[in-house]
Amino acid sequence: MSISGDTADSIVLEISNVAHGGVFVARHEGRVVFVPDTMPGETVRARITDDSKKSFWRAETLEVLTPAPERVPHIWSAAAIDRAPDERAGGAEFGHIALPHQRELKRHVLVDALQRFGGIERDVEVEAAPGDDEANGLGYRSRVSLHVDEEGRVGPFAARSHRVVPVDDLPLATSAVQQAAPLGTPMPGLERVDVIAPSVGATRVVGTDPDGRRRAGEPLVERVGTREFQVAEEGFWQVHRHAADVLTRAVQDILVDDEFDPQAFNLDLYGGVGLFAAALGDKFGRTTRITTVESETTATDWAAENLAEWVGAQAITDRVDRYLQRLVRSVGASERRRLQAATIVLDPPRSGAGKNVVSALVDLHPAQIVYVACDPVALARDLGSFRDAGYELDRLRAFDLFPHTHHLESVALLRPTNR
Numbered sequence: 001m002s003i004s005g006d007t008a009d010s011i012v013l014e015i016s017n018v019a020h021g022g023v024f025v026a027r028h029e030g031r032v033v034f035v036p037d038t039m040p041g042e043t044v045r046a047r048i049t050d051d052s053k054k055s056f057w058r059a060e061t062l063e064v065l066t067p068a069p070e071r072v073p074h075i076w077s078a079a080a081i082d083r084a085p086d087e088r089a090g091g092a093e094f095g096h097i098a099l100p101h102q103r104e105l106k107r108h109v110l111v112d113a114l115q116r117f118g119g120i121e122r123d124v125e126v127e128a129a130p131g132d133d134e135a136n137g138l139g140y141r142s143r144v145s146l147h148v149d150e151e152g153r154v155g156p157f158a159a160r161s162h163r164v165v166p167v168d169d170l171p172l173a174t175s176a177v178q179q180a181a182p183l184g185t186p187m188p189g190l191e192r193v194d195v196i197a198p199s200v201g202a203t204r205v206v207g208t209d210p211d212g213r214r215r216a217g218e219p220l221v222e223r224v225g226t227r228e229f230q231v232a233e234e235g236f237w238q239v240h241r242h243a244a245d246v247l248t249r250a251v252q253d254i255l256v257d258d259e260f261d262p263q264a265f266n267l268d269l270y271g272g273v274g275l276f277a278a279a280l281g282d283k284f285g286r287t288t289r290i291t292t293v294e295s296e297t298t299a300t301d302w303a304a305e306n307l308a309e310w311v312g313a314q315a316i317t318d319r320v321d322r323y324l325q326r327l328v329r330s331v332g333a334s335e336r337r338r339l340q341a342a343t344i345v346l347d348p349p350r351s352g353a354g355k356n357v358v359s360a361l362v363d364l365h366p367a368q369i370v371y372v373a374c375d376p377v378a379l380a381r382d383l384g385s386f387r388d389a390g391y392e393l394d395r396l397r398a399f400d401l402f403p404h405t406h407h408l409e410s411v412a413l414l415r416p417t418n419r
């Protein structure tokens with residue numbers, strides 16, 4: 001709500017809640033206002049930055065008048081509240097909140113999303129990745145994308161903008177990424193610089209020009225446990241240095257072993273270079289049959305290599321929705337029985353799987369579905385669609401694989417209600 005202290009160009013707001021996306025909620029004259037750089041329980045002086053919508057406004061925090069007990073000095077001076085709002089670096093929007101409380105806020109966002117978008121009542125603990133508590137959630141990013149402005153200056157974008165902010169450090173990055181990042185070195189002629197420290201081999205610094213051209217690099221090698229994966233330099237790999245390991249074990253542990261049939265038509269959808277196909281293959285043995293489906297040809301090519309030891313593994317380049325619709329239309333009776341016995345893992349991008357994919361999956365009637373999600377709202381919406389079609393949320397875990405940001409990873413097990 002607005003309280004006394006408003007001036008011509010600023011208002012005083014009491015922050016009541018956290019919203020999805022790294023912003024917080026206040027009310028002003030009955031309207032919702034989304035505000036960054038604060039947290040529930042605080043009173044802040046803020047400036048309205050967007051009043052174009054009827055239902056909500058956006059504001060920026062100018063000053064914290066009453067801090068919450070969980071406020072800490074920001075882990076990144078480049079993003080701290082003492083900088084002008086448009087000079088604050090983006091990418092660490094929870095960095096002013098004590099780490100355990102960040103997880104509590106993420107828990108709240110997930111529980112609330114499940115209830116509002118999925119009609120599901122479920123509590124969940126947000127688990128830390130190994131080593132993060134000891135390091136106060138710093139030094140975990142094995143890859144960072146920096147931007148380059150027209151003057152060649154390299155840095156992150158300012159929060160909610162496409163303006164480069166020069167910075168002296170990258171506290172969320174691993175020490176290898178920090179050492180290699182060309183901070184302070186002009187890079188004229190480039191648009192982006194990716195700094196990647198794979199778990200095997202040297203750190204790479206890869207520039208991309210404004211036409212999207214970059215030099216063709218050797219594939220990266222990433223190790224998960226004792227297994228090595230090859231990944232294209234520009235391809236998808238989990239960001240947190242322990243994320244692939246944490247999610248591999250989460251997928252292996254969440255499914256119901258007795259329901260897993262190695263000979264079934266098992267699927268790893270949105271499979272990248274085959275991380276979760278390998279997780280199932282490692283758990284259930286060399287005879288495991290599994291197909292990965294992925295839209296990027298290069299990723300599929302590496303998936304085929306990475307999964308070569310399983311004779312029953314196949315890597316297909318296709319869009320998941322098209323692939324599933326084809327399966328629904330055209331499989332014969334014996335393949336349909338193998339699909340009904342299948343375990344299906346899906347790990348869609350931020351937008352989620354969507355209604356068409358959910359409905360095709362339900363049509364195939366698999367024994368169990370493991371859903372790995374990086375967006376709580378998309379997950380909740382898809383879980384609601386699954387529930388309406390006869391697949392209930394069974395187990396749910398959540399992981400804090402992006403400390404000091406609002407991001408959250410979840411792993412859910414779905415099982416049919418009428419089996």
Ligand SMILES: C[S@@+](CC[C@H](N)C(=O)[O-])C[C@H]1O[C@@H](n2cnc3c(N)ncnc32)[C@H](O)[C@@H]1O
Pocket residue numbers: 236237238270271272273274275276293294295296299318319320321347348349
């Ligand atoms: C979140 S990543 C997961 C990759 C892999 N499971 C992993 O953990 O390494 C999502 C993957 O889905 C792919 N993708 C995005 N949209 C897709 C679609 N409609 N059909 C198939 N793959 C898609 C992306 O290229 C990306 O590799």
